[in-house]
Amino acid sequence: MWVSPILVSFIFEFLSSEFRGYNFKNCIENFLSLSLILGFISLIPKKNIKSVLSKILYVIFVFSMGIESAYFYIFDTFFSASAIFIILETNYAEASEFFFNYVSFEIILLLFIDLVFIIAYSIKRYVPVLVKSPSFKTKYKCLFLTSTFFLLTYSGLYFANFPYQFIKGGAEYFNEIRKYEKFNIKSSFGNFRNVEFKGNSDSHTFVLIIGESTTRHHLGIYDFYRSTTPKLSQIKEDLLIYKDVISSESHTIESLQAALSLDNFKKDTESTLIQLMNQAGFKTFWLSNQIPIGIYDTLLSKVAKASDSYVFTNTTDYGSKTPYDEVLLPHLDIALNDDSPNKFIVLHLLATHGRYKLRYPDKFDIFKDIPKTRFPKKANFEIINTYHNSISYVDYLVDQVIKKVSSQNKNSFVVYFSDHGEEVFTDRDFFGHNDLEEPTRSMFEIPFVVWLSPQYKSNYTIDFKPETPFSIEHLLHSISDLSKIDFNEKEFKKSIFSKDFRPVKRIIGQRLDYDNYFKSKIDSLH
Template sequence: MMLNLKKIHLKSIFTIGLFVFYPFLVLFIFGWFVIPYAKEYLKEIIAFGLLSLVFFNCILIIPKVKIRKWLLLLFTIVLSVLIFIKISFYHHYGVKISASALFVIFETNAVEATDFLSNYVNYFTIVLLLLLLNPYLLYFVKSIRVFFQKSLQENLSFSILKIVALLLIPISLYLIHLKFQDKNIVLTSYYTYEDFLSTKKLLKKNIAQKHSKIIKVDSFNKSPQIHVVIIGESTSKWHMQLYGYSRETNPLLTEIEDELIVFKDVITPHVHTINALEKILTLSNFNDPNKKENASVVQLSNQAGYTTYWLSNQRPVGLHESTASLISGGADFKYFLSSNDYMFNIYDENILPKLDDIILEKKEKKIIFIHLIGTHSGYDNRYPESYSYFNGVRENQKFTHEKAISLTNEYDNSVRYNDFIVREIIEKIRKTNTNSYVMYFSDHGDDIFDVYNDIAGHNEYHGTSPMYEIPFIVWASESYKNNHPKFEFLKKNRFKKYNLEHFIHSFSEISDIKFNLFQPTNSIFNSHFKETKRIIKNGEDYDAR
């Protein structure tokens, strides 16, 4: 037995273990400070310890030194990346990375993801990254590299050690699968990606078609009309003059405020575009988020005899075809005017000439869905130089560090430019002298250092009020008002609480479409509208926060 023990060469095992379990050690130390609950911390430690043990034993059973060396390097890099994601996510959001976050990542293109993550780089994540790089930096120190290589060349062929290693691998994997699956980023990503693809397949089957099998239109207005639904991007009511913001970010819409219905208390169901638009533009809602039988506002419009147009200033694809582009698949005519990433200058005025062409088309009934780039991050790329209106510290600005001042000014400039775009669309429709309305809302808002010192953007884990509270504005032509006497009466609903996940019912009401699944209590334009609990995240009542 003593001879066998000598053959094990503990120095070699220690060297391999030192590298493989180094990320685990980082989690053990850092996790204590960033993981909010002791029970959660303990589960994370056990789960990651088991995963590290699997990798460690896989290396031990490899007989060839060269393969063992490269495998050790690969496994250590993988474990370090997982720890960086895990700890930084807990640091920023106070929760483990979840399926909803991964859904957003899968649909987001690389440039947008980089832009999003750049807002969350701080000293903590830099220190964490450098700390995790230590093993690789040390490898290039000559004396340590020699020790490392010599250790790996020691004999690891002892049969009992291999048997133990082979037994520990399936045991560890079984425990991870049985008790700690939700703590394993690799498994969570795999299962979430499968779910993501199946959801996309379902959307493509149900939503990307011109008609829906589950919708039956009972009646609709057959008179000539042009309606426009403007879908904004990342615009919070917190930075809009129409909603009491201190800066003049809506000078043009304020000029015609008496003609508008400005709904004061509307929230989005999610603060990420993919999840928000899936609920806003379809029958999906919190209680049934991924309906196997679903339908969209585009399909509803088609079945009510409208010619439908989808006019977008956003790219139709990222890593995958986006939710918005799938919903647009049902439209009679689709125009995607931007092929650039978000890092480039993209101005929404690009849509105006095409809108002119659509208005002139000889179709009696039109509904035009316009998807703006709006105030999407990279705020200084959303408006031309002539709209660089705001500078310096705004009145009563909560946080006044350099980044907060700069991004607040850029965001407010983009909101002011967005004001110009929405007003231009209204004026173009006004000139048609038709039975028409223009409706504008944003998919979600951005928090520009409004609540926290270190937040500029949107994420559902913080889920602050500026991210959820969005503009919802309606303009109607004189002809529309004359044909809908109750329209003025329903202005009283503008102060009521509303979750935009019920938008399809409001849309059908204002468009004079009656269909089999219509619920009057969910339409903000209906006299029978009822306020309900606005549920967000994992069942949280928004108004009870």
């Protein structure tokens, strides 16, 4: 009863996924963990306590192996503490989308088998596990347990263990929550020194559109074979399209934490882009179609609350279908018509996140033919088409924002970028973003597009080089430069809009050098 679930998980991974050395290591780790559990139970003198404890530990043991194997099946990598972060920042709607996106018959079958094991073991009146303990003295049992524990620890085999990662991830998450609390990022003003707006006395309206899970490789304005951005393609000559911009992370919180803060929370004090715009005398607005809370306020909701006005339109905690991003447009109209002379407006879209077909209205159900992909499967074709439809809807929304801002006839810009990219059957037979073991370029390579009003272009100049290698971890310096805001901590060498910009090593995800990592992978293919 104890060994069989280990063998079932091993066989499941062998038959249903691309098998690799990790699977052998995980199997060994499961046997060593089993040795620890049974050895610990053998130390319990009373049979009734031993029986109850064995049933509890059996449930945890079998459930953990099921989660590990299912996670490996979905993401082709091992379970990690990062997954716990994502789970704790997830709401019911996102969880529902995840279930419908990734849960397959194979996973349901595996979990059903594990459930049968658990039920069969639990209904026994009495579980005779190690009742008659071996005739070893307690000190030898303790020596065995200690030796096994150190073997797990120093061999690194414990790393993918679900209970370990659950405890580790949970502790790190709550530590992060406490860390954010000590930073005063919900206050209107930050710690920027000598902030000064250098623009002229005319009115200014600056808009930042934050997309979600969009890779630039699937956008028509980046020469994709499909016309996924027909609206922006019509005004392409009026856009500054940057072709080598990446996110520093493949998940929203980590990516935007770096992009919207001065020091990525690595120092004793921290300040955000919203606080900078407040200090510069702008009225700030945060309009979001992202759900504002996980277990606690997320980092982004804390950043948003420093705004003079903030709106969260998505409150579907108990439903899988979320509002379309166009619900933000009436709120944008209100912000644009505000009497304040200088305004900074952030729109945070759901964009192409999660279950793509829920991100757009029926009239954007455009692509239905067979798309190009290295992984031709019927199921993949449907997912790719819905992803492209959701991109076309984002194209429509960005175009609508530009039209509305343009009609104001002010010194204005609109900057659109995505928090991170998305792999959609380009380099892997996979869709989503998970950079733990096999990251792909599409998970990090994002669109970065700028529109400038005629009034802005007549009064100000920027240095535009479309091939500039840039990471949005330096976004704050770039937006402040574009907004003509000076402050002591500003570094022009980090602004993509400055003639003084200097490229630096771009670190992504698990401390990888982006340029060297993907260049070496391309070279190895040749």
